[in-house]
Amino acid sequence: MTRASAPDAALSAMQARARWLVTALVIGAMALAGALPARAQAPAPAREVPALSVGFTPNYRAIMRRAGPAVVGVLVDGVQMPSSVNDPADARRSARPFRSPFPFHGQGSGFIISPDGLVLTSAHVVAEARQVTVRLSDRREFRASVLGRDDLTDVAVLRIAAHELPILTTGHVDSLQVGDPVVAIGAPFGLEQSISHGIVSALGRSIVGFTSVPNIQTDAPVNPGHSGGPLLDASASVVGMHATIFSISGGYQGVSFAVPIDVVLRVKDHIVAHGRMRHAYLGATIQNLDRTLAAAFGQERPRGALVSGVAVGSPAAAAGLTAGDIITAYNGTQIDRTGDLLGHLSLAAPGERIRLGLWRARGAGELTVRLGEATGDDDQSDAEETDAQELGWHLRPLTNQERESLGVSSGVWVDEVAHFSAQAGLLAGDAILSINLKPVRSVQDVLAAVRGRPSHLALLIDRDGVRLFIPMWLE
Structure with a gap:
């Protein structure tokens, strides 16, 4: 890709x-159904789709x-x-x-x-x-x-x-x-x-x-x-x-x-x-069905998203979703493939309650799930991650692994920097340890240090295992 x-x-x-x-x-992979008998008539489509007019371009x-x-x-x-x-x-x-x-x-x-x-x-x-x-x-x-x-x-x-x-x-x-x-x-x-x-x-x-x-x-x-x-x-x-x-x-x-x-x-x-963007989180691993799996679960044809795993402590687990369930509907809308379910989840909001239609133990059922919020890193707090937009910084707290590797008890990680900050010498991947000799323990400490728009800042950073001060002037 x-x-x-x-x-x-x-x-x-x-x-x-x-x-x-x-x-x-x-x-x-979706397996193809066997060919129809020579004289059998194919079922009519659920909705007739008119063809484009001849010569349409x-x-x-x-x-x-x-x-x-x-x-x-x-x-x-x-x-x-x-x-x-x-x-x-x-x-x-x-x-x-x-x-x-x-x-x-x-x-x-x-x-x-x-x-x-x-x-x-x-x-x-x-x-x-x-x-x-x-x-x-x-x-x-x-x-x-x-x-x-x-x-x-x-x-x-x-x-x-x-x-x-x-x-x-x-x-x-x-x-x-x-x-x-x-x-x-x-x-x-x-x-x-x-x-x-x-x-x-x-x-x-x-x-x-x-x-x-x-x-x-x-x-x-x-x-x-x-x-x-x-x-x-x-x-x-x-x-x-x-x-x-x-x-x-x-x-x-x-x-x-x-x-x-x-x-x-x-x-x-x-x-x-x-x-x-805040994303909804279900906490289930899903996959498409093929003809063999559908038959094993008692379906006449492959339809729905098969649950192959449920994360411990996830919204899916709390609602009672289990491996082997087949999700066949989302708030009453039919689910044929995993992509259908993902499409609905991508537009859902954290905290939203949804109804999932299920095929379980060769019978139909339904569950209500209260969706959680997706995070990219379990060690990273979304509540503390922020953008210091005035300076063009995207910051987050150091993870336990990073603190241990750097040999520090606190600090913040620089994920991104804008052009102004780059010119001043700050780089993505720097760890900010102090500002104007005051230890930085959280993103809020950084925001507090720049809130008063001081004329200059002295940032103590760790870069590739080397400690150095970066001077920065604020306009």
């Missing part, structure tokens, strides 16, 4: 990153004229840590994760969602960036601030200081069907304002090791640099955001994926309102 982001060496590292899922997915010129002005290039500059090339997520969790940083430059795509400068792109495009620049279709460039990003859905929200900008019309994912024509606009290999087209190959496609939401699969040509760009329907409305491709060569091979726009907009709303 290859990220559809910029093609340079640093972005290749980002392309190779393993993605995390809140619950593990084991997706079984989307007006690609009109689509480009309407949507192109709202598609942007997203240019990123940052510093890559050598130890984070193979697994950046693990590198951020371990203490002293690098030896010698090196700069990188990359490019992805994005699209404008509000006239006052709100831009959407992929989280992995800006994940390691210290400076983000948005280039409009008229070639104007604006420095962008990252309002927030959500790695579980691969969505990031940017803000630029511009007004009266062209925007994309939002489409309806629930009306999208397999075989519908779609259009991709973006910057493949840095070639901005490029358009390509294809069809919807599948809906609700779950991808192990990628996002926690079901994706739209298409055969539209998507390449590195397309990430964050829009997937459009025939009316030039955005129905998804390009995220990744499956490829052996690293380039387009006919299988690309986009995050549905309803998921993207929900994440955007949460980030704009709260600075981050």
Whole structure:
């Protein structure tokens, strides 16, 4: 699987990153049913789908004229840590994760969602960036601030200081069907304002090791640099955001994926309102059913999401969900595959009560589950993780492992820094131990130290096992 982001060496590292899922997915292959007898009549479809008129072809010129002005290039500059090339997520969790940083430059795509400068792109495009620049279709460039990003859905929200900008019309994912024509606009290999087209190959496609939401699969040509760009329907409305491709060569091979726009907009709303996205947590490992498993559990045909494991102390365990249960409905809506269930969970809120229809012991049943909140690291407190937005810092408390490795009793970890902080010398992966000789025991200590906007700060940090002071001047 290859990220559809910029093609340079640093972005290749980002392309190779393993993605995390809140619950593990084991997706079984669907076995085909036996052929019907020669004279048997196939059952009528549940809903008659009218075919497109003969000779129907989307007006690609009109689509480009309407949507192109709202598609942007997203240019990123940052510093890559050598130890984070193979697994950046693990590198951020371990203490002293690098030896010698090196700069990188990359490019992805994005699209404008509000006239006052709100831009959407992929989280992995800006994940390691210290400076983000948005280039409009008229070639104007604006420095962008990252309002927030959500790695579980691969969505990031940017803000630029511009007004009266062209925007994309939002489409309806629930009306999208397999075989519908779609259009991709973006910057493949840095070639901005490029358009390509294809069809919807599948809906609700779950991808192990990628996002926690079901994706739209298409055969539209998507390449590195397309990430964050829009997937459009025939009316030039955005129905998804390009995220990744499956490829052996690293380039387009006919299988690309986009995050549905309803998921993207929900994440955007949460980030704009709260600075981050809160995800619901069920705590069950699920997999697809094949014909053999369905028969073993007494089903006439494979239908539902099979529970293969339940986490101890999870909401699923508290509700009585057990391995071997098959989830067949979510709040009354039928579940055919794991992707259907993930789609509903991706839009659910922590604390929400849901009804799960079950097939258990060869009979139907139902459970009510109160969903918890997903966290990326059990050692990390979501309540304490925060962004010191004025300084461009993303901070979190040190884990027990990091404190032990550093030989300290307290401190905070720098996950990300903006361009200003990077110029001052602070780097992602630094551990802040004190500010102006006052020990730092929590993120709140850092916020308190900068709240009064002192003219200067002296930060004692640990970098790769070396203690040093970093001076910083506040404007």
